[in-house]
Each structure stands twice: as structure tokens, then as C-alpha cells.
Amino acid sequence: xxxxxxxxxxxxxxxxxxxxxxxxxxxxxxxxxxxxxxxxxxxxxxxxxxxxxxxxxxxxxxxxxxxxxxxxxxxxxxxxxxxxxxxxxxxxxxxxxxxxxxxxxxxxxxxxxxxxxxxxxxxxxxxxxxxxxxxxxxxxxxxxxxxxxxxxxxxxxxxxxxxxxxxxxxxxxxxxxxxxxxxxxxxxxxxxxxxxxxxxxxxxxxxxxxxxxxxxxxxxxxxxxxxxxxxxxxxxxxxxxxxxxxxxxxxxxxxxxxxxxxxxxxxxxxxxxxxxxxxxxxxxxxxxxxxxxxxxxxxxxxxxxxxxxxxxxxxxxxxxxxxxxxx
Amino acid sequence: xxxxxxxxxxxxxxxxxxxxxxxxxxxxxxxxxxxxxxxxxxxxxxxxxxxxxxxxxxxxxxxxxxxxxxxxxxxxxxxxxxxxxxxxxxxxxxxxxxxxxxxxxxxxxxxxxxxxxxxxxxxxxxxxxxxxxxxxxxxxxxxxxxxxxxxxxxxxxxxxxxxxxxxxxxxxxxxxxxxxxxxxxxxxxxxxxxxxxxxxxxxxxxxxxxxxxxxxxxxxxxxxxxxxxx
Numbered sequence: 001x002x003x004x005x006x007x008x009x010x011x012x013x014x015x016x017x018x019x020x021x022x023x024x025x026x027x028x029x030x031x032x033x034x035x036x037x038x039x040x041x042x043x044x045x046x047x048x049x050x051x052x053x054x055x056x057x058x059x060x061x062x063x064x065x066x067x068x069x070x071x072x073x074x075x076x077x078x079x080x081x082x083x084x085x086x087x088x089x090x091x092x093x094x095x096x097x098x099x100x101x102x103x104x105x106x107x108x109x110x111x112x113x114x115x116x117x118x119x120x121x122x123x124x125x126x127x128x129x130x131x132x133x134x135x136x137x138x139x140x141x142x143x144x145x146x147x148x149x150x151x152x153x154x155x156x157x158x159x160x161x162x163x164x165x166x167x168x169x170x171x172x173x174x175x176x177x178x179x180x181x182x183x184x185x186x187x188x189x190x191x192x193x194x195x196x197x198x199x200x201x202x203x204x205x206x207x208x209x210x211x212x213x214x215x216x217x218x219x220x221x222x223x224x225x226x227x228x229x230x231x232x233x234x235x236x237x238x239x240x241x242x243x244x245x246x247x248x249x250x251x252x253x254x255x256x257x258x259x260x261x262x263x264x265x266x267x268x269x270x271x272x273x274x275x276x277x278x279x280x281x282x283x284x285x286x287x288x289x290x291x292x293x294x295x296x297x298x299x300x301x302x303x304x305x306x307x308x309x310x311x312x313x314x315x316x317x318x319x320x321x322x323x324x325x326x327x
Numbered sequence: 328x329x330x331x332x333x334x335x336x337x338x339x340x341x342x343x344x345x346x347x348x349x350x351x352x353x354x355x356x357x358x359x360x361x362x363x364x365x366x367x368x369x370x371x372x373x374x375x376x377x378x379x380x381x382x383x384x385x386x387x388x389x390x391x392x393x394x395x396x397x398x399x400x401x402x403x404x405x406x407x408x409x410x411x412x413x414x415x416x417x418x419x420x421x422x423x424x425x426x427x428x429x430x431x432x433x434x435x436x437x438x439x440x441x442x443x444x445x446x447x448x449x450x451x452x453x454x455x456x457x458x459x460x461x462x463x464x465x466x467x468x469x470x471x472x473x474x475x476x477x478x479x480x481x482x483x484x485x486x487x488x489x490x491x492x493x494x495x496x497x498x499x500x501x502x503x504x505x506x507x508x509x510x511x512x513x514x515x516x517x518x519x520x521x522x523x524x525x526x527x528x529x530x531x532x533x534x535x536x537x538x539x540x541x542x543x544x545x546x547x548x549x550x551x552x553x554x555x556x557x
Contacts, residue, residue: 022502024482029498078493188378188405189445192414196441196452196479198506199540208543210490211445228489241541250541 025201027105032234036104044095046122050110053077053102053233054095054123058087065128066325067093067120071139074209074240076101076233082314083136086322090134093127097144100236105202111242113147120148124155132157134325138310139281140165140243146258153265160321162273163281163307164290168257171289176280178219186213205237219279220307230308259293269296271324273317275305282307298324364521365556370401376548379406384418396423399437413444420456424464433460433471447490450483452504460514473512473528476535479504507535516552524554 027033035043035051044054053076058064066086070077077094078101084092096103098119099111124133132155137145142164149156166172181187190212199205210232221227241250248254272290274283283301291297300320305313366388374380384401399422404415420437434457441452454477462471482504486497511533516526532546533539539546 022498022500024502024504024506028496030484030502032494032496182377183407185407185411186446188407189414189443191376191378192405192408192441192443193445194543195508196443196454196482196504196506198479198508198534198536199543200506200534200536200538204506205540205543207447208540211447212543213446232493234494237540 024197025203027203029203031203031206032102034102034104034234038102041102044123044126046098046119050098050106051104052095052098052119052123054093056127057084057092057094058090060091060127062128063131064090065093065124065131066090066134066136067124067127068095069120069135069137069141069144070097070101071141072100072235072240073097073140073243074100074236075140076235078231078233079308079311080136080138081231082310082318083321085314085318086325089322090325091127093123095123096233096236097239099239099242100234102233103236105236105238108238108242111239113243113246116144116243117148117151120144121152121155134158134160136160136162136321137164138162139307143167143258146262149266150258150260150262153262156266156268158268158325159266159270160273160324161270161286161290162310162317163275163278163286164272165281167259167290167293169255171285172254174289175285176219178280199237202236202238206235209235209237209240222275222277222304222306222312226306226308226312230311262293263295267295269298269324270294271321272297272299273302273309273320274299275302275307275309275313277305278307278309280307367557368397368399368554369557370399370552370554372401372403372550372552374548374550380404381406381409382416394423396421411444413449414442416441429464431462431464433462433473434458435460435475439477446487448484448486450485452479452483453481454479458510462514466518468515468517470513470515473510473514475510475512477508477510479506509533509535516554522556524556526550526552526554528552 022029024030027037035041035053041053042055044052046052068077068080068083070080076096080094086092097116099106134157135145135148137143137160142161145159145161146164146167149159166175193211194208197204197208199208244250247256272286274281274286276283283299287299291299302309302313302316305316309317368386370384370386372382380403382401382403384399386397386399389396389398399420401418402415404412408414417440418437420435422433422435425432425434437456439454439456443450443452456475456477458473458475460471460473462469480503482502483500484502485499490497509532510530512528512530514526514528516524518524528550530548530550532548
């Protein structure tokens with residue numbers, strides 16, 4: 001009798017496991033496929049054969065290229081599709097940075113600030129070989145854009161920074177970091193999931209990246225309704241970790257400076273946008289810690305806007321960007 | 328007693344800077360030694376990780392093939408989710424001592440089912456765990472090092488609408504899950520009045536890949552427990 005019970009238990013367990021046809025580590029099930037796995041997605045191949053998820057909008061005249069740099073690190077370009085409204089006058093390049101979004105997943109060791117600089121330079125030269133480009137960078141992308149401008153000032157025509165992350169150590173030291181609230185339900189839910197999902201593959205790590213909400217903070221939003229409405233394709237844990245480590249953000253050793261020497265080498269007016277409801281990187285922060293870092297800077301206050309103003313306040317900010325670009 | 332209280336307070340305070348998950352196991356080791364007077368136990372465990380997880384359980388001492396085996400079952404939940412009660416964990420396990428000396432090894436085999444509901448999905452997860460705890464066990468107190476390995480094998484996923492809006496093709500159903508975690512714990516306990524036992528533990532969690540994934544897996548947790556024998 002006992003043997004029969006054990007036998008039934010083992011058979012039931014085996015049947016249950018055999019019902020699981022889905023591999024939690026496989027792209028396309030728990031998280032979307034990347035360009036390396038889905039050949040219907042728009043793709044750009046870098047010189048080292050790494051495949052980048054990239055889309056262009058508008059007509060390239062050779063002098064009107066705008067490259068958009070998304071936030072994160074480890075986010076993607078889906079939330080910037082409103083910028084394609086500029087395509088009547090400009091050629092817009094939206095792309096997911098190496099190792100994130102729907103770009104091919106690569107080892108963490110293949111991602112670094114220097115590599116990101118080379119990637120952006122390659123894309124810039126490809127689409128605008130003879131003329132400087134315009135960069136629009138949001139959050140981490142604002143830092144990325146400023147870093148590129150610092151390294152290649154002659155290759156940048158105009159620079160738009162939408163609530164860029166702290167551009168140097170002084171700004172970083174004065175930024176209010178997101179609070180970890182131990183009593184929050186989100187924390188308990190995240191810890192519960194982290195108890196059985198191991199982020200040892202890109203698929204599970206990217207899934208956990210969204211569950212954890214490590215990129216987002218409640219204070220980033222104008223209203224709580226906005227929080228679930230920021231669109232995304234897929235986050236990239238390896239990119240987040242590699243770039244955050246390079247910046248010194250993982251171990252609090254950050255001493256980067258994306259603006260050193262920029263006042264002397266880049267004298268074009270820079271446009272910074274800051275929202276009134278963005279607690280960390282909003283207008284007040286940008287005005288106080290970033291405006292004076294540039295030779296010429298126009299800092300615009302966007303009323304009733306949070307960190308994701310490109311998604312939720314496009315009708316307000318697009319005319320400001322267009323006006324800046326046209327002048 | 329004051330020292331024990333102080334130690335517990337220090338453990339809790341030190342964990343506020345850490346970030347890890349819980350494990351859910353009874354830390355009772357007197358049932359075998361008190362078999363003449365008790366064969367049942369009720370238990371509550373509190374785990375700090377740094378959120379707080381609370382577990383209640385029941386154990387029964389049985390004689391199986393001339394071996395004393397304790398069968399335990401427990402139900403637990405993160406304390407800040409008790410209101411919604413949608414992240415509960417159920418365990419059932421059996422444990423026994425391998426030797427008859429004060430220096431002994433306790434072994435355990437168990438199964439766990441976690442209900443979960445996170446920002447993207449909800450569902451459940453099956454896992455099994457095995458542990459060995461070499462240690463020193465007396466009538467009044469015990470101390471040991473517990474090495475537990477927990478292997479996941481099945482996870483059921485149903486995605487929330489907010490996730491489907493971003494990824495409509497997200498697959499629902501049973502997933503094969505090969506994740507595994509080691510839990511290394513230093514444990515100790517003291518028995519009062521032959522009926523009530525208090526236990527403490529400090530645990531270090533390490534994925535089977537022997538690699539941490541910050542900020543998802545910082546590895547220290549602590550627990551306190553109270554057992555009542557009858």
C-alpha cells in the first residue's frame with residue numbers, strides 16, 4: 001500500500017514537470033526576443049557584428065540627424081517614440097544601447113563606457129558622416145550624450161538634455177537617491193520573487209530588473225497613474241550592471257565628470273528640460289547643479305511634469321525642442 | 328537572558344542594511360530528546376531579510392522503521408503582505424538525527440510551494456530542499472551549522488495586464504525553473520522549562536552559480552523562533 005502511494009506521488013510529480021513546456025530562461029516567453037532571435041525587428045549591425053535594435057524616422061539630408069539616447073542604464077527606446085513627431089524636419093535615430101532593450105544580449109564584460117562611446121560614434125558616423133549630429137538624451141542618456149560631447153565636441157551640433165543624471169560628482173553628491181522602504185509591499189513582493197527566480201540568464205535577469213523597479217522611483221512621476229504607463233520593450237540587467245559599475249554607482253565610488261573642459265570646447269547653447277514634479281532630477285536640480293556647467297545653457301521648467309515628460313508631456317516639450325533646434 | 332535579548336536586537340538592527348530573502352524552516356532540535364514527554368510542537372518563526380517574514384507551523388514526532396522522524400508543516404507570509412495574503416508559502420518536510428551522540432547531524436528533506444504576486448505576474452512555485460546540520464545538541468541548548476540547498480523546479484506564471492500591455496506575447500502557464508540556492512546558517516537554541524524553546528539564526532544565501540547578482544541577491548538574513556512542545 002505504502003509503495004503504491006510513493007509510486008503515485010513520483011508519477012504525479014513527473015507528470016507535473018513534463019507539463020512545463022516553457023523554459024524560464026528562454027527569450028520570447030517571459031521577456032521579448034531580441035534582434036538576434038527575431039529577424040523581423042529593425043536591426044543595425046555594429047562593426048564587431050553586435051546587433052543593435054535601431055529604427056529611423058524621416059528623411060536624412062545629411063545635416064539633420066538626431067540621435068536619441070535612452071535612459072537607464074539598461075532601459076530602451078520605446079518611451080521616446082513621441083520624438084518621432086520631429087521627423088518632418090529631422091532624421092530621428094532611435095536605438096537600444098548595447099545589451100539592453102531589444103538589442104542583442106552580450107556578456108557584461110563587453111559593455112563599458114568606452115564601448116558605449118565607440119558604439120555611438122559608429123552610429124553617428126554611419127548616419128551623418130560629414131556633418132555634426134544633434135543628441136537628445138534622457139536621464140542616463142543625458143549623461144551619455146554629454147560624455148560623447150565632451151569627447152567629440154566637434155561632432156555635436158546641438159545638445160538636448162531631458163533631466164540628465166548628475167553630470168559630475170558634485171551634482172551626484174547633491175542628488176536625492178531613491179529611498180528603500182523596507183515596509184513597502186513592493187519590497188516584500190520583490191523579495192518573494194527573488195527567492196525562486198535566479199537572474200543567471202539574460203531572460204530571468206531582465207525580468208527581475210522590471211520586477212525590482214530599480215530604474216524607477218515613485219518620486220519620478222507627476223501622478224501615481226503614470227507609473228504603470230511608461231512603455232518599455234525589455235530592460236537589460238547586464239547593461240545596467242556594467243555601466244553602473246563603470247560609473248562607480250554600484251559601490252559608491254563614483255567620481256566621473258562628463259563636463260570637465262566642456263565650457264572651453266563646446267560653446268553651443270545646450271537645452272535642459274526639467275519637470276516640476278520630478279523629485280530627484282527635476283527643474284530645481286538641473287537649474288542648481290547643471291546649468292552653470294555649460295558655456296551657454298537654456299534650462300526650461302516644464303510645469304506638471306515628472307521624469308517621464310517625453311511620454312506624458314510631449315505636447316508641451318516638443319515645441320520647446322523644435323524651437324531650440326530651429327534656432 | 329539579557330544577553331540573548333541584546334544579541335537578538337543586534338541581529339535585527341544589523342539586518343536593516345542587508346537585502347536577501349527568507350528560508351522557512353523549523354529550528355527545533357529537542358523534540359527527539361523530549362520524546363518521553365512531548366511528541367508535538369507548534370512554532371512561530373520570524374525572518375528578517377530585510378523585510379519581515381512570519382511563519383507558523385506544526386510538527387509531529389513519528390516512529391518510522393525504528394527511526395524517530397519529525398514531520399512538520401508550515402505556512403508563512405511576508406508580514407507587510409498579510410493584508411492581501413497573496414504571497415504565502417507552504418512547507419512540508421521530514422527530519423531526523425543521523426547519530427545518537429551529543430555531536431550529531433540533523434538531516435531534512437522538504438517541499439515548498441510559494442504563491443507570489445509581483446508587479447508583473449502572479450502564480451506559484453514548487454521547490455524542494457534538503458539540509459544537513461552538524462552540531463552539538465544537549466538537553467538544554469544546541470548550536471550548529473546548517474547547510475540547506477533548495478532546488479526550484481516548476482513555476483506557474485500569469486501576467487498582469489500592465490505587463491501584457493508592454494509584452495502581449497508574454498507566455499502564461501508552467502515554466503521549468505532550474506534555479507537553486509544554498510543557505511548557510513549558524514543556528515542556536517535554548518530550552519526553558521522543558522516546554523518552550525527560543526532559537527536564533529544568521530543565514531547567508533548563495534545562488535547555485537556561487538555568484539551574487541546585485542542588487543537582486545545580497546545574502547544575509549536572520550531569524551528568531553519560538554517553539555512550544557506538548
